[in-house]
Amino acid sequence: MKSLIQKLADGRHLDQNEWVALIAGDYDDQLLFDQAVAVRQRVYGRDVYIRGLIELSNFCANDCYYCGIRCSNALAERYRLTEEDILARCEAGYALGFRTFVLQGGEDGRDRDDYLIPLIQKIKSQWPDCALTLSLGERSRESYQALYDAGANRYLLRHETANAEHYAKLHPPFQHFEERIRCLKDLLEIGFQTGSGFMVGSPFQTPEFLAQDMLLLEELQPQMVGIGPFIPHHQTPFAEYPAGSLELTLRMVALTRLLLPQALIPATTALATLDPQGRERGILAGANVVMPNLSPADVRKKYLLYDNKACTGLEAAEALDNLRNSMAAIGYQVVTDRGDWKKPTE
Numbered sequence: 001m002k003s004l005i006q007k008l009a010d011g012r013h014l015d016q017n018e019w020v021a022l023i024a025g026d027y028d029d030q031l032l033f034d035q036a037v038a039v040r041q042r043v044y045g046r047d048v049y050i051r052g053l054i055e056l057s058n059f060c061a062n063d064c065y066y067c068g069i070r071c072s073n074a075l076a077e078r079y080r081l082t083e084e085d086i087l088a089r090c091e092a093g094y095a096l097g098f099r100t101f102v103l104q105g106g107e108d109g110r111d112r113d114d115y116l117i118p119l120i121q122k123i124k125s126q127w128p129d130c131a132l133t134l135s136l137g138e139r140s141r142e143s144y145q146a147l148y149d150a151g152a153n154r155y156l157l158r159h160e161t162a163n164a165e166h167y168a169k170l171h172p173p174f175q176h177f178e179e180r181i182r183c184l185k186d187l188l189e190i191g192f193q194t195g196s197g198f199m200v201g202s203p204f205q206t207p208e209f210l211a212q213d214m215l216l217l218e219e220l221q222p223q224m225v226g227i228g229p230f231i232p233h234h235q236t237p238f239a240e241y242p243a244g245s246l247e248l249t250l251r252m253v254a255l256t257r258l259l260l261p262q263a264l265i266p267a268t269t270a271l272a273t274l275d276p277q278g279r280e281r282g283i284l285a286g287a288n289v290v291m292p293n294l295s296p297a298d299v300r301k302k303y304l305l306y307d308n309k310a311c312t313g314l315e316a317a318e319a320l321d322n323l324r325n326s327m328a329a330i331g332y333q334v335v336t337d338r339g340d341w342k343k344p345t346e
């Protein structure tokens with residue numbers, strides 16, 4: 001295993017079988033974490049970038065079987081922030097030290113280009129030193145281009161699983177793996193710093209599928225990669241499936257750091273939901289980003305993709321001092337910085 005880890009670190013490429021060996025093998029993860037942390041420190045030092053996450057709307061036209069805000073969940077209490085709400089949260093976030101805002105939401109018909117473009121322009125003109133990330137699902141290439149031209153810098157869209165048959169087991173027939181990949185390729189071509197990623201331990205997942213996730217990351221070379229454990233939501237078809245493993249999630253974070261040294265990798269909220277130390281453990285496995293929740297307090301519990309979502313502790317933007325302290329305690333510093341992706345120098 002040690003030599004496979006070294007091979008990955010040196011060549012940033014493994015074949016499917018080698019990936020499976022590293023994903024499913026029985027070995028001491030600390031070895032892997034140490035390598036991942038060394039790579040992360042070479043590129044990003046001990047800086048931790050923060051992103052203020054603003055959850056625009058939990059209306060969603062999609063019906064992902066794992067997600068609590070899927071359109072079939074009639075019990076979800078729906079909300080939609082107004083432009084005024086959103087700008088107020090940016091204002092508060094800026095004062096707290098955020099220099100990236102992430103506008104995330106379900107695929108809500110309200111969020112058409114003619115709504116988003118003036119909003120993006122307002123945010124970029126009011127806070128010109130901030131980066132703006134969108135996470136609003138699948139859209140046409142024309143729409144992505146228009147949002148980019150309006151000033152958005154980054155876009156998050158996880159591929160969820162790189163295996164098309166597995167994708168079909170996680171999503172209804174009207175959602176297509178090929179369309180998801182089309183979106184990711186369009187985003188990359190347009191010039192967004194693009195984030196992909198996947199859940200660990202989603203129903204029916206195998207080590208082979210996770211290996212395919214890594215092969216897809218190698219092919220796409222996204223600037224950001226979000227990896228979190230699957231966590232069941234009680235009002236979804238996957239309510240009875242077990243949550244993904246924290247250990248395997250951390251292993252996938254570390255492997256991703258070795259594959260993509262420059263990647264911006266968050267210690268995700270789902271990680272923090274499984275373990276109160278999840279954020280710290282993510283950083284110590286090679287992550288370099290955290291995304292505290294900057295949504296208005298009253299909607300945080302409505303944007304429920306899975307049960308028991310953490311959003312009141314270190315996840316809350318208001319608790320930034322706690323986050324700073326907990327990162328300092330493990331030897332890292334939260335910085336006030338846009339935290340852009342760093343181009344490889346070699």
Ligand code: 5AD
Pocket residue numbers: 066067068157158160198199228229230231232233270305306
């Ligand atoms: N458990 C963990 N992650 C989830 N997501 C959606 N539902 C769940 C769940 N039940 C993730 C998806 C999506 C991101 C916004 O949240 O990967 O891309």
